[in-house]
Amino acid sequence: MRFESIVAWRFLREGGLQTVLIVVGAALGISFIVFITGFMGELQRDIVQRTLGVQPHVTIKPLEEIARPLRREGDPADAAQVLSEVQPRGQRLRSVDQWQAAVARLRENAEVRAISPLAAGPGLVTRGDSNKSLTIVGIVAEPYAAVTRLDQKLVAGRLKVDPGDVLLGRDLAEDLGVGIGDTVRLSTPSSTGDTYRVRGIFDLGAKNLNQLYAYVGLPTAQALHALPGGVTSIEVTVTDLWEAERVAADLSRSVPHLVESWIHTNRQLMVALSNQTLMTRMIRFTFGLVVAIGVASVLMVAVVQKTREIGILRAMGTSRGRVLRVFLLQGALIGLIGSVLGCAVGYTLARIMSGLLTSADGSRLFNAHVDLPLYLYTMLGAIALGVVAAWLPARRAARLDPAQAIRM
Amino acid sequence: MSAIAAPPVVSLSGVRKRFNEGMPNETEVLHGIDLVVAPGEFTSLIGPSGSGKSTLLNLLGLLDRPSAGEYRLKGVPIGDSSDDDRTRARLDTLGFVFQFHHLLPEFSALENVMLPGLMREGVFTRANRANAADLLSAVGLSDAFDKRPGELSGGMQQRVAIARALALAPDLVLADEPTGNLDTHSADEAFALLRRFNAERGCAFIIVTHDPRLAARCDRVIELRDGLIEHDGPVTRSAPSS
Numbered sequence A: 001m002r003f004e005s006i007v008a009w010r011f012l013r014e015g016g017l018q019t020v021l022i023v024v025g026a027a028l029g030i031s032f033i034v035f036i037t038g039f040m041g042e043l044q045r046d047i048v049q050r051t052l053g054v055q056p057h058v059t060i061k062p063l064e065e066i067a068r069p070l071r072r073e074g075d076p077a078d079a080a081q082v083l084s085e086v087q088p089r090g091q092r093l094r095s096v097d098q099w100q101a102a103v104a105r106l107r108e109n110a111e112v113r114a115i116s117p118l119a120a121g122p123g124l125v126t127r128g129d130s131n132k133s134l135t136i137v138g139i140v141a142e143p144y145a146a147v148t149r150l151d152q153k154l155v156a157g158r159l160k161v162d163p164g165d166v167l168l169g170r171d172l173a174e175d176l177g178v179g180i181g182d183t184v185r186l187s188t189p190s191s192t193g194d195t196y197r198v199r200g201i202f203d204l205g206a207k208n209l210n211q212l213y214a215y216v217g218l219p220t221a222q223a224l225h226a227l228p229g230g231v232t233s234i235e236v237t238v239t240d241l242w243e244a245e246r247v248a249a250d251l252s253r254s255v256p257h258l259v260e261s262w263i264h265t266n267r268q269l270m271v272a273l274s275n276q277t278l279m280t281r282m283i284r285f286t287f288g289l290v291v292a293i294g295v296a297s298v299l300m301v302a303v304v305q306k307t308r309e310i311g312i313l314r315a316m317g318t319s320r321g322r323v324l325r326v327f328l329l330q331g332a333l334i335g336l337i338g339s340v341l342g343c344a345v346g347y348t349l350a351r352i353m354s355g356l357l358t359s360a361d362g363s364r365l366f367n368a369h370v371d372l373p374l375y376l377y378t379m380l381g382a383i384a385l386g387v388v389a390a391w392l393p394a395r396r397a398a399r400l401d402p403a404q405a406i407r408m
Numbered sequence B: 001m002s003a004i005a006a007p008p009v010v011s012l013s014g015v016r017k018r019f020n021e022g023m024p025n026e027t028e029v030l031h032g033i034d035l036v037v038a039p040g041e042f043t044s045l046i047g048p049s050g051s052g053k054s055t056l057l058n059l060l061g062l063l064d065r066p067s068a069g070e071y072r073l074k075g076v077p078i079g080d081s082s083d084d085d086r087t088r089a090r091l092d093t094l095g096f097v098f099q100f101h102h103l104l105p106e107f108s109a110l111e112n113v114m115l116p117g118l119m120r121e122g123v124f125t126r127a128n129r130a131n132a133a134d135l136l137s138a139v140g141l142s143d144a145f146d147k148r149p150g151e152l153s154g155g156m157q158q159r160v161a162i163a164r165a166l167a168l169a170p171d172l173v174l175a176d177e178p179t180g181n182l183d184t185h186s187a188d189e190a191f192a193l194l195r196r197f198n199a200e201r202g203c204a205f206i207i208v209t210h211d212p213r214l215a216a217r218c219d220r221v222i223e224l225r226d227g228l229i230e231h232d233g234p235v236t237r238s239a240p241s242s
């Protein structure tokens, strides 16, 4: 391949303006592909994170929690009737059976990054005359922070849920007129409750979410919900957000409980996101195609221009295969150089755009960062694209009749 | 000493060449050529325009295939070999000099002479460089190693091409009007080089030329007319040269 790479490199280097133009063209096309890929990825992750709030990637719940209709055997006409016979679920909370064992099994999966058991149930928060119903969630601070990044969503106080502590959402705290250090009363259907001191105020990015949850320590919640030692669910963070559904399927084979991913519980969001992804793919494909056609046409012209030289190389003893590879390599080189430049330009573009685009609260909509795997895949893709684009010109060069090529 | 004679460099028997075979405009250009060239022979190929000289040279150079007859290169039948085998044979046993020198403009003079070695070895070697430098010096271009073909005069370019043809010490150099594009002085210089390499390195030459003066300076003259060899014989010199 040394002969081929030396000749290919020389042909390109001496191609002058023609080479410059195609490399710049390829770089621009590829930079847009890099930019749109990184940008959409960041944007989607941001949308998901904002929408999910404190929803975990994967949730493990007791199987019995969903009320299932008891189907009568082989009588589909009865379906409507059967539905009406489903009894509403009772108020009592169920614990995940042997949840410590389940946590141990979850930990064995390499794609599970954080595990947080919690005890959640309905309750009432009271301050003076005003009271609000909400969900009282018992957590263990560190794992819960690892799963939901609640620590980053605190706007006041600390993520501290020792006995007697409670964390409230911003809007709820405003409604109740409480701040850090103030006390509120928490009660549940199974407990008359107690007073708790507000240790932290969080903002999940949406008003309804900020009114929905109060966080206490796990033992506190277990007492409030009359679930001694039990948890109502286990929340899990996986390494890749988008693979949550598959990991959930894996996990459901290892624990005898109901395992659900965020993808399953947010179908609408996922449909919107995958439409977006489809559009991004189409844009990328179109740009890739344009780059490939550009490379192919420039090399086609180069083959015609170099007919004599190809003829002399063939006469001197260069095989057809070598001529073919000389031109395929030129395609690969254009792809490589174009993608290196394209990645740099794409990153710069992302930097500029991240400064321009902000979300409602003034924070950056996305952060430009050096995405090495993306650049690597882009380069490999661009090289492959260059080779494919060079195929027709290269074949044409290899098939030139040397006797005729020299006569020109 | 055993007296097994080396086989002829080329031997053609009954070679015909038809163009556009099987089509309405089919024409036969060579009508049965028998030709043997011994190692080290210095031969000219003359004849009127259109008589088939270039066609014959392309057949000898494995750039085209005969339509009929047999071609043996160094005793080995090569007419029906695969393209890769013929390409390999061109690299190993043949050298070419064309009328329009056909150097690669992307490479320096020295690199052009190194190209055959690069093809054979796959890398630029020290020995290849030394050999190319020797050859370029031998053709009087020791100052032009790093010059691009575009920076050289026509005569200099042709001398580079001659050096390149000899780079891998071929058994046979085929030259199609190597001096046709040069002024008389450069033509004489180039031709003198061919003669000198023939004497020093012992490789055979077949030189197509329209110049009777140059033909007279060869050892043997083959004359083509209408696709047949009309005359083939040694040159009778009126006065011994130097």
Ligand SMILES: Nc1ncnc2c1ncn2[C@@H]1O[C@H](COP(=O)(O)OP(=O)(O)OP(=O)(O)O)[C@@H](O)[C@H]1O
Pocket: B019, B020, B027, B029, B047, B048, B049, B050, B051, B052, B053, B054, B055, B056
């Ligand atoms: N590829 C081809 N297809 C058809 N006819 C061809 C082809 N190549 C050569 N010929 C014909 O063959 C004949 C001999 O051509 P050739 O080039 O061998 O002549 P030549 O002796 O080299 O002439 P010149 O002195 O002008 O170079 C010509 O009539 C030419 O038209």
Ligand SMILES: [Mg+2]
Pocket: B053, B054, B055
């Ligand atoms: Mg000719």
